[in-house]
Amino acid sequence: MANKSFSLFIFGGTGDLAKKKLFPSLSRLYSKGYLQGLDKVYSLARSKREDWEQVVCQLDRGLGKLCNFIPFDVKEWKYYSELEKLISQLKGQELIFFLSISPYLYEDTIRNLGRLLRNHPNPRKIVIEKPFGFDLKSAKKLNDLLHRYFIEEEIYRIDHFLGKDTVQNIFSLRFSNTIFEGIWNRNFIDHVQILALESVNVEGRGEFYNKVGAIRDMLQNHMLQMLAFTAMEPPAYFSEKFIRDEKVKVLRSTRIEKLKKGQYEGYLEDVGTQYSNTETFVCAKVMVENFRWYGVPFYLMTGKALKKKLTQVTVVFKEIPQSFVRLLDCKPHQNRITFQMAPQSKLTITFELRPPTGGFIACPVETSMEYTFPSEFEEAYEVLLLDVIEGDQSLFIRSDEIEALWEVVQTYLDTEDKPFIYPRGIEVPEQAVDFLQEDGIFWYLQ
Template sequence: MNNKFIIVIFGGLGDLAQNKLYPVIYSLYKKYRLLNCTKIISTGRRPNVDKEEFLKILEKSIKTHDDSFFSLFDFVKFDLEKEEEYNHLKNMLSNFKEEEFIFYLATPPTTFETIIKNLGEFLKSFPNKRKIVIEKPFGYNLYSAQKLNQLIKIYFKEEEVYRIDHFLGKETVQNIFGLRFSNIIFEGIWNRNFIDHIQISALEDIGVEGRLGYYDKVGALRDMIQNHLIQILSIVAMEPPCCINEKEIRDEKIKVLKSIREIKREDVPLYAVRGQYEGYLIDENLSQSNTETYAAVKLFIENLRWDGVPFYLRTGKKLKRKETSIIIVFKKIPGLFSKILDCMPQEDIIGFKIAPENKIILSFQLRPLGGSMLSCPVSTSMEWTGPNIEAYETLFMDIIEGDQSLFIRKDEIEKSWEIVQPILDFWKDDPNIPIYPQGSWGPKEAEELIRRDGREWRYIDG
């Protein structure tokens, strides 16, 4: 980017800002990617924090003292919910005549509307180019997401809006694109003729970790599946775009979302299960809660490439192990080698592991040394060596450069809410939530969901 710009961070004292944004901004600074950045303005409301105190927080966040980096920063104290308090920020910004403004909303979603409205109003008198970055969760349901989009549209053009889904900044997720579209051997088999089903999982061994206020209102389906896992699904399933640009990539992703079979309210139990880990109420000091800490959903994409191939998406807390993965399970080989065996062949698999580490595995069948016949399962893997770029760094660079490919467009966000809305509605009226033991793989209902189809949940590391 050749133009000068400034960054304004709302929620500059929050967890995201301290643990992700400042370290990432510092990393970009050290790589000389912020040479055109004239100023970074952080905002916060805590009464005991002034600029001096803020710089101490910043130092702790980037784990070093760097005066020249610190000199880029200003700190403004104000309550984002109070209209009259935006004036100070407005005055500060009026000193920057040619800079593009990048506004980063690292605040709770309850503040998004007020910030957008106030910013939008005072920016009317500014000729500067602008971008607005909006964190997840974008909306609480379809209706609120549509409402937020309508508000944004009043003040910002779609090409100025960056809806973040940090999973899209992850190296392995982007490598799905690389593997699929740069290798002829994979493209030929990436369809219903060869693939039996696909599993996309985000499993955690930890609980809510201090985010109860947010999590108990939201639950696993909204927190992980509506956004991250459905986004991954769209990349796994999309057609190759005609060229590599943000419009074409996002056009292909939305086609996938539009092809997902609608789940009728009365059919929800056939397609989705939820659960709450045993002890959630005690851990979180709650007298009652129907919030799911586990959710699994089966989706079908009704198009030529995927018709009949189930996509199983699941996520949960306090499970046996952390694993974020995408597992492509191929159909069983028919004929001879399925009958004459040295050992049981399994389905061939391509697995993308996103966390805890980045790797791609390929499992297939091979004659064992000294064996008589094909085939025993073997697997080979490719792990990333070298610097692993933090997802937020990739996304921050894209924001600066104005590349929206890895950000969610208005129609995508609304469509993904539409997909999960019947499930949310059904669960809202159902008081019975299955309980699963901590340290397990989730509720038995989730096992049944996939077992009914003659399949089982897969894990990259066995």
């Protein structure tokens, strides 16, 4: 529980992320007594949108009283001079700056904020939303700029997937249990499937999304983070440095072998353009070229405007020896461990057993055991905000890690190959089914 005194400055504190995620998360943390040291929450934006008061009024009443609005344009220095007067009064307090603004405004904000903070001894942290850069070059440039004004221990790069219970439980299940860790390698695992399917389309984000696409929006961050947790080696110690060291190491062994892009029908109308090669769907075969995973494919698939939301990692084990199959004239299913993040947060282990009726020698049937992860927190941002306040960087992305993530996808950014078109509302595009069939397998969609 954080008792030290701190103030939170949310740049873009009237926007969508602030309204939907940050304020509700802060409110829940506050009402549970986690924000003992909080002095004030400042929302900084050019205009106090009509619903900002409403958002704040809906908060826990105690927290609502700590929230203020400051008219602010991150591009203009005069606003920072005003902010400086306020900061001068917050002697000894830790200052947490959350950049919940368009990524196109990051550079100006970091430069101006860095300049302002030079005159102040207050401990400080800066939290930066995704996307962090648009490719390897711009991510490096942003890292360099940040390091001019902040040390790495003050920088929190967010990927909110890391705040999810199930993602953290991939790590816990692997490294806290001998029964699983012993078989977590190329000798037992056939392949891994990582899915992030969405039923929503680009919604109100069309203009932004059209410059970004699914590789930058999902594959480079959330999907590769799930891969890193599944494939990383155990850290030397359970500390933030060693955990992040192992993630960087596995990402540096990771390369995309092949990739296919798609776009949903009607995307151009949604975005309001006549021509675009931006992908709303991508599937990829990814290899982790190290001792543990040599020859084990990781298949990644993400897309918009599909039939249902499904986010999960499925580890598929090798088939049993064939003699048993020949004897029974039936083919047992491959064992699987599935970590589901959405629609539910749960673990499922699927295995074969003899059928409840019938003789001793019978074809086995698929059986599964499910465990739903209990959680104290409703929302990943609650976990992440608390970690920022408490100074735990384990679930945030280090500068070398963000660059390693971009390196994996770099070759596939901005290639002008035309995406295939798929109908809205289908389970999975047929091109994605073929993509796996070429390797003799199929997607697990349960």
